Amino acid sequence: MAIRNVTLAGLDREQLLHMHYQMVLIRRFEEKAAEEYTLGKIGGFLHLYIGQEASGVGALSALRPEDYVVSSYREHGHAILKGIDPKAVMAELFGKATGCSKGRGGSMHMYSAEHNLIGGQAIVGAQLAIGTGIGFASQYEGKQSVVSVMFGDGAADEGAFHEALNLASLWKLPVVYYCENNQYSMGMAVTKAWSVSSLEPRAAAYGMAYERVDGMDLLAVRETMLRAAERARKGEGPTLVESVTYRFRGHSMADPAYYRTRDEEARWRSSRDPIALFEAKLKENDIITDDDIAAANMRADEVVEECAQFAEESPVPEPDALYDDVLADGTGAIAWRNQPSTPRD
Numbered sequence: 005m006a007i008r009n010v011t012l013a014g015l016d017r018e019q020l021l022h023m024h025y026q027m028v029l030i031r032r033f034e035e036k037a038a039e040e041y042t043l044g045k046i047g048g049f050l051h052l053y054i055g056q057e058a059s060g061v062g063a064l065s066a067l068r069p070e071d072y073v074v075s076s077y078r079e080h081g082h083a084i085l086k087g088i089d090p091k092a093v094m095a096e097l098f099g100k101a102t103g104c105s106k107g108r109g110g111s112m113h114m115y116s117a118e119h120n121l122i123g124g125q126a127i128v129g130a131q132l133a134i135g136t137g138i139g140f141a142s143q144y145e146g147k148q149s150v151v152s153v154m155f156g157d158g159a160a161d162e163g164a165f166h167e168a169l170n171l172a173s174l175w176k177l178p179v180v181y182y183c184e185n186n187q188y189s190m191g192m193a194v195t196k197a198w199s200v201s202s203l204e205p206r207a208a209a210y211g212m213a214y215e216r217v218d219g220m221d222l223l224a225v226r227e228t229m230l231r232a233a234e235r236a237r238k239g240e241g242p243t244l245v246e247s248v249t250y251r252f253r254g255h256s257m258a259d260p261a262y263y264r265t266r267d268e269e270a271r272w273r274s275s276r277d278p279i280a281l282f283e284a285k286l287k288e289n290d291i292i293t294d295d296d297i298a299a300a301n302m303r304a305d306e307v308v309e310e311c312a313q314f315a316e317e318s319p320v321p322e323p324d325a326l327y328d329d330v331l332a333d334g335t336g337a338i339a340w341r342n343q344p345s346t347p348r349d
């Protein structure tokens with residue numbers, strides 16, 4: 005097959021292959037995390053992003069480094085896409101001092117001020133309120149930063165969703181509310197939880213722009229997100245994006261997924277796998293070869309092996325470090341150690 009240097013959706017071959025690699029890397033990373041969890045190297049909960057790679061890569065590829073991302077506990081992929089070193093993400097899963105949250109957060113609390121990733125939020129819907137606040141700050145300070153709030157279909161049923169969308173629409177905040185509708189909230193199917201078939205009426209209730217996109221189609225997701233981010237950046241207000249996707253694994257490592265059939269999972273895996281769909285599209289356009297695909301997989305495998313080794317060999321946090329970066333010490337006094345100055349100075 006002759007490789008052509010065509011562009012697809014305004015992206016050249018190098019950019020397209022990079023996006024393909026990012027999806028493969030996230031999948032391999034999650035598979036490795038599952039393996040390490042089973043070996044007892046990772047404590048607490050572990051929620052995997054497998055199946056949702058196009059929804060993440062497409063969305064975050066449309067953002068700029070100065071844009072903020074606030075996410076849920078299913079955020080390892082978002083953290084990597086925001087530019088955090090995958091080693092620091094794996095080390096965080098292991099609870100090590102070299103983790104992006106210094107080993108104190110774990111799977112659900114990836115964080116990096118430097119990369120504008122404001123969590124990793126374990127409370128369903130918390131990111132909606134926090135992201136709206138960051139959007140307000142961005143507007144108030146006259147910044148060009150857009151906020152992408154990543155949340156699930158279940159979070160759209162929280163009160164915070166309604167409070168956040170109302171204020172953001174009223175004040176035309178530069179926020180994209182990005183719902184990754186993976187069809188389930190733990191064991192609750194969307195079809196059993198929503199009285200409507202999409203989030204469109206909820207956006208309409210707050211006079212907000214709405215777009216629904218096939219979350220398994222990387223380029224469609226990217227284009228949708230580019231439009232939404234542009235709207236936010238131009239001061240035209242927030243957008244509610246509903247990215248329709250599917251998580252291939254259970255809610256967390258502890259979930260045997262009795263609430264859905266193995267047939268349903270197999271159907272999604274065999275016909276709607278976002279990586280396979282993107283590979284087919286790139287092949288159709290003579291952009292990728294089987295050798296390129298094998299090379300991407302091999303490179304991703306090497307990277308995640310290095311991540312696991314780095315995490316394994318990293319030290320656990322010093323017990324005394326527990327009191328670093330803590331705002332209140334329990335006595336009412338402000339004790340924020342390791343900061344340039346305390347708020348009382």
Ligand SMILES: Cc1ncc(C[n+]2csc(CCOP(=O)(O)OP(=O)(O)O)c2C)c(N)n1
Pocket residue numbers: 076078126127128129155156157158159160186188189190255
């Ligand atoms: C306020 C709150 N209620 C309940 C939970 C327990 N809980 C954790 S994840 C989850 C499901 C959320 O589903 P969804 O928003 O669709 O995100 P997904 O897990 O599918 O990515 C629930 C109910 C929680 N963490 N916080």
Ligand SMILES: [Mg+2]
Pocket residue numbers: 156157158184185186187188189190
């Ligand atoms: Mg869900």
